[in-house]
Amino acid sequence: MNTSAQISNAKLNRRLLKDKLFTYAIILLAFLSSVPLFLILFELIKKGYRQINISFFYKVAPDTMEAMVAVKNNEIIPGGIANGIVGTLIIVGMASLIAIPVGIICGMYLAENSKGKFAGVVRFIVDMLQGVPSIVLGVIGYIWIVKPITGGFSGLAGSVALSIMMLPSIVRSTEETLKMIPETLKEAALSLGVPYHKTMLRVVLPSGISGILTGVILGISRIAGETAPLMLTALGSAAISTDITEPSSAIPLLVWEFYNDPNLVDMIWSASLFLLILILCLNLTAKAIAKRWKVQY
Amino acid sequence: MESTVLEKKEVEAEVKAQPYKVNNMMQNPIEKIESPILNIDKLSVSYGGDKYSINEVSAGIAKNKITAIMGPSGCGKSTLLRAINRMHELYPDTHNKGSVYLGKEDIYKMNPILLRRKIGMVFQRPNPFPTMSIYDNVIAGYLLNGIKLKRSEKDAIVEKSLREVGLWSEVKDSLHNKGTFLSGGQQQRLCIARALAYTPEIILLDEPTSALDPIATAKIEDLLVKLKKDFTIVLVTHNMSQAARISDYSMFMYLGELVEYGKTKQMFTMPKDKRTEEYLTGKFG
Numbered sequence: 056m057n058t059s060a061q062i063s064n065a066k067l068n069r070r071l072l073k074d075k076l077f078t079y080a081i082i083l084l085a086f087l088s089s090v091p092l093f094l095i096l097f098e099l100i101k102k103g104y105r106q107i108n109i110s111f112f113y114k115v116a117p118d119t120m121e122a123m124v125a126v127k128n129n130e131i132i133p134g135g136i137a138n139g140i141v142g143t144l145i146i147v148g149m150a151s152l153i154a155i156p157v158g159i160i161c162g163m164y165l166a167e168n169s170k171g172k173f174a175g176v177v178r179f180i181v182d183m184l185q186g187v188p189s190i191v192l193g194v195i196g197y198i199w200i201v202k203p204i205t206g207g208f209s210g211l212a213g214s215v216a217l218s219i220m221m222l223p224s225i226v227r228s229t230e231e232t233l234k235m236i237p238e239t240l241k242e243a244a245l246s247l248g249v250p251y252h253k254t255m256l257r258v259v260l261p262s263g264i265s266g267i268l269t270g271v272i273l274g275i276s277r278i279a280g281e282t283a284p285l286m287l288t289a290l291g292s293a294a295i296s297t298d299i300t301e302p303s304s305a306i307p308l309l310v311w312e313f314y315n316d317p318n319l320v321d322m323i324w325s326a327s328l329f330l331l332i333l334i335l336c337l338n339l340t341a342k343a344i345a346k347r348w349k350v351q352y
Numbered sequence: 353m354e355s356t357v358l359e360k361k362e363v364e365a366e367v368k369a370q371p372y373k374v375n376n377m378m379q380n381p382i383e384k385i386e387s388p389i390l391n392i393d394k395l396s397v398s399y400g401g402d403k404y405s406i407n408e409v410s411a412g413i414a415k416n417k418i419t420a421i422m423g424p425s426g427c428g429k430s431t432l433l434r435a436i437n438r439m440h441e442l443y444p445d446t447h448n449k450g451s452v453y454l455g456k457e458d459i460y461k462m463n464p465i466l467l468r469r470k471i472g473m474v475f476q477r478p479n480p481f482p483t484m485s486i487y488d489n490v491i492a493g494y495l496l497n498g499i500k501l502k503r504s505e506k507d508a509i510v511e512k513s514l515r516e517v518g519l520w521s522e523v524k525d526s527l528h529n530k531g532t533f534l535s536g537g538q539q540q541r542l543c544i545a546r547a548l549a550y551t552p553e554i555i556l557l558d559e560p561t562s563a564l565d566p567i568a569t570a571k572i573e574d575l576l577v578k579l580k581k582d583f584t585i586v587l588v589t590h591n592m593s594q595a596a597r598i599s600d601y602s603m604f605m606y607l608g609e610l611v612e613y614g615k616t617k618q619m620f621t622m623p624k625d626k627r628t629e630e631y632l633t634g635k636f637g
Contacts, residue, residue, distance in 0.1 A: 239479040243543070246439060247493040247550060248469035257496055261483040351532050352482040 099331060103324030111135035111325060115294060116309055122318040132319065136326050138295045139309040142210065145297065146289060146305055147279050149214035154221045155271055161222075162229025162267075163255060169234065178230075185223035192216040193284035201288060210296065210303030213289035217281060221274035228270020232263040237352060265348035269341045276337035280330055282307040306330045381624040383614035385601070388412025389584050390436065390554060391453040397428075397435050400445035405431045408450065409610045411603060413554070418576060418585045420599035420616065422592060424636065428608040429588045433556050436586065437471040438464045454553070469493070472547035474557045478539030480531035480546070487527040489542055490514060493550035513545040517575055537568025541575065548583070555579070557587045561594065573598050592632060596620050604628045 110133070117125075117134030125132045161177065168174040196216030201208055236259055244254040260267070285291075290302040291312060310326045313319040390413040396404045406428035413419050421429040434440040436452060438459065452459045459467050480489045490510045494501055501509070510527070514520040519541045523534070531542050540560060547555055557576075561569040576585055577598050589595050595602050595616060602616040604625070612619060612628040623629040630636055 237477075237479070239475055239477055240481065242439060242442070242473075242475060243479040243481065243546075244492075244496060245442065246437065246468055246473035246475075247496065247546070248465050248467075249493070249496040250465055253496055253498075258481055258483075262481075264483075350482045351530075352479075 095331070099324055099328040102321075103326075103328040105131055106322060106325030107328070111329075112140065113137050116304075116312070116322070117319070118293070119316055119318045122316075122322075126318060126321070132321055136306060136309050136322075136329065138292060138304040139306040139326065140329075141295050141297065142289065142292065142304040142308070143279060143306045145299060146210050146213045146217065146285070146303060147275060149211065149299060150217035150221060150278060151271070151275060153214065153218035154225055154274065158222050158225025158271075158274075159229050159260075159267060162226045163233060163260070165226065165230040166233035167255075181223050181226045184219065187219075188283075189216075189220060189281055190283040190287070192219050193287035195219070196284060196288040205300045208288060208290035208302040209300050210289050211299040213285045213303065213305070214299070216284035216288050217278040220281065220284065221278045224274040224277060225267075225270050228273070229263070229267050232266030232270070233259060235266070236262050240352065262350045262352065265345050265350065268348070269345045272337050272341035272344070276334045276341070279334055279337065280307055282311055286311070306333075381612040381614070381628075382411065382610065383601075385412030385414045387415070389415040389455070390586075392432075392436075392450075393453065394450035395432070395435060395452055396449040397431050397440060398447055399431075399440075399443055400447075405608055406435070406605070406610075407608045409605075410450075411610060411613050413584060413586060414601055415584050416580055416582075417600040418580050418587060418598055419601040419603065420595035421586065421588045421603045421605060422590075422595050422631070423603075423605035424631065425590075427605040429603075429605050430558055432605065433558055433586060433588050436554070436556055437468050437473055439468075439473060469497075469550060470552050471554045471556060472550060472552035474540070474543050474547055474555065474560050476559045477563050478536055478543050480534075480539050480542050482530065482532045484531060485528045486523050486531045486534070486542060489531045490545050490549050492546055509549050513549040514542075516548055516579065517541040517545040518571065519545060535568070537564050537571060540564060540568070540572060544572070544575065544579075548579070552583070554584045554586060557585065559588050559590055562590060569594075604631060606631070 112135055114133070114135040115138040116136055117132055121134065122132045161181070165174050165178055165181075193216050196212040200212035200215050205211055240262060241254055241259055244258040245251070249258070285305050285308050289305060289308065291308045292302045292304045296303045306326060307330060310323055310330065313322040313326060392409055392411045392413070395406065395409045397406050398404045409428075409432060421432060423429045431440055435448065436459070440446050440448075441464065448460070454462075454467070454470065459471075480486075481492055484492060484495075487506075487510055488495060490513050491501070491506055494506075494509075511520060511524075514523065519538060522538060523529075523542075531539065534542060540563075544555075544557075544560070561572050564572065573594065576587070579585060580600075587595075587599065599616045601614065602612075602619045603610055604612045604619070604623075604627070606627055612623060612625045614624070619628065620632060623632060
C-alpha cells in the first residue's frame with residue numbers, strides 16, 4: 056500500500072516536471088516567433104533613422120550624382136521618397152476603389168447562398184485567386200492595361216493588378232462576417248416590409264461593418280508592400296506623378312531602385328522603415344476597428 | 353381460436369371507423385369565426401418535395417382578439433404563423449396550396465413587402481437592430497422603407513409606441529443608446545414597439561416569451577391583452593398555461609393538421625377532440 060503510493064508519487068512528480076517543461080517550451084517558442092519583427096524594426100531604425108526628416112516626406116528621390124556627392128562628403132543623402140508615397144497612395148487607393156465594392160458584394164452573395172452550386176464555384180475560384188503569384192498578376196496587368204489601354208506603363212495598370220490581389224481577402228472576410236450575423240436580424244427587417252436589398256445594405260451590412268473593414272484594411276496592408284506586380288505595370292517614376300495613365304512610383308519600387316544603385320543603398324533603410332511602419336499602422340487600425348466597432352447583438 | 357380472430361378484426365374495424373374518440377360527436381372541432389379579419393383557406397405549406405409541414409388548414413382569425421396556436425414541436429405552428437405574412441418564403445423551395453385572405457385580398461397575390469407592412473411580426477429571440485438606437489429601432493419600419501417623417505412626427509410615434517409597450521418610463525432618458533444594451537424582456541418589448549409603430553392590422557408573435565424570465569413574460573402577457581383593443585394578435589406558444597391565460601381563441605395543431613379550433617375557455621374545459629384532450633392533460637407534447 057505504502058510502496059505503491061510512493062511509486063505513484065514519483066511518477067506524479069515526473070509528470071509534473073514534464074508538464075512544466077512543456078509549458079516553458081511553448082512560451083519560449085511563442086517568444087521566438089515574435090523576435091524577428093523586433094529584430095527587423097531594430098535594424099531598420101538603427102540604419103534608417105538619420106535619413107528620416109521633414110524633407111524625406113516632401114522631396115522626391117535623389118539621383119545618383121547628388122547621392123554620391125553627399126556620401127563622399129559624409130553627409131546624409133538629400134531628398135526623400137515623396138514620389139513613392141504619392142504613387143503608393145494613388146495606386147493603392149485606386150485598387151481599393153475597384154476591389155472593395157466588388158469584393159463586398161461578392162462576399163454578400165457567398166454568405167447569402169452558402170450552399171448554392173454557383174456560389175461554390177465562385178468561392179473555389181476566389182480561393183485559387185489567393186494563391187496566384189503576384190508576379191503573374193503583374194503580367195496580367197501588363198497584358199490587360201499597359202499594352203491595350205494606357206499604351207505604356209501606368210499607375211492604373213498597377214492598381215488593377217493589386218486590386219485582383221486584394222480581392223480574396225475582402226471576399227472571404229465579408230463572407231465569414233456576414234455568416235456570423237444571426238438570421239433573425241434579417242427576418243426582423245423583412246418582417247417590417249423592408250425590401251431585400253435595403254435589408255442587406257442597411258441592416259445586415261452595417262452589423263458586420265467591423266469584420267468587413269478589418270478584412271479591407273488587411274487587404275490594403277497586403278498590397279501596400281507589393282513590388283513584383285508594380286515592376287511590370289507602374290514601372291516607377293523619378294517625379295511625383297498624379298496622372299494614373301503615366302508611369303508612377305511606389306514606396307516598394309523605390310526600395311528596389313535604391314537597392315540597384317550603389318550610391319543610394321543607404322536610402323533603403325529609411326524607405327523600408329517607413330513602409331513597415333505604414334503597414335504596421337494599418338494592421339493596428341484593423342485591430343482597433345475590429346474591437347471598437349464590434350456590433351453586439 | 354377462430355372466434356378470437358374474429359373479435360380482433362371487429363375491434364380493428366371499429367377503431368378504423370372511429371380513430372379518435374370524440375367527446376361531443378355532434379360538434380365540429382373547428383369553430384367558424386364570424387366576419388374574420390383573416391381567413392385561412394385550405395392552406396398547405398411544403399418546404400420542398402411532397403412532404404407538407406401543414407396540411408389543408410382552414411381557419412378564420414377573429415378581429416381584435418388574441419388567437420393562440422398550440423401544439424407539440426414540429427406540428428407546424430410556426431410554419432402556419434410564418435405563412436400568414438409569407439416569411440416562410442425566405443427558405444428556398446417552399447411552395448404552398450390554398451390561400452389566405454386578408455379582408456378580400458389573397459395574400460399570395462399581394463406583394464410580400466406590402467403585405468408585411470400590414471401584418472407585423474415579433475420573433476422568439478429579441479432582435480433589435482444592433483446598429484440603431486432605441487429611438488431608431490422603434491421607427492425602423494419608416495427609416496428603412498425611406499418614409500420621410502418630420503421630427504415631431506417621429507417623436508410622437510416613438511413615444512406612443514414605447515408607451516403602448518410600457519417601455520417609455522424605463523428608456524425615455526436613454527432613447528439614443530443602442531437597443532442591444534437593454535435587458536432581454538425590454539428588448540422584446542422594444543421589438544413589439546417596432547412592430548406596432550408601423551400600425552399593422554395584425555401582429556404575429558412566434559413564441560415571444562420563450563427566451564424570457566417569468567417576470568418579463570408576465571409583462572409581455574399583460575401588454576398583449578392591452579394591445580388587442582387596437583390590433584389583432586396571433587401568438588404561437590409552447591406554453592399551454594400562457595395560451596389559457598391570455599388568448600380568446602386557441603388552435604391545437606398536431607402533425608401539420610389543425611385538430612381543434614375554438615374559444616380558449618371551451619377548449620381547455622371541454623376539448624372536442626381526443627388528441628386535444630391528451631395534449632392538454634400532458635399525455636404527450
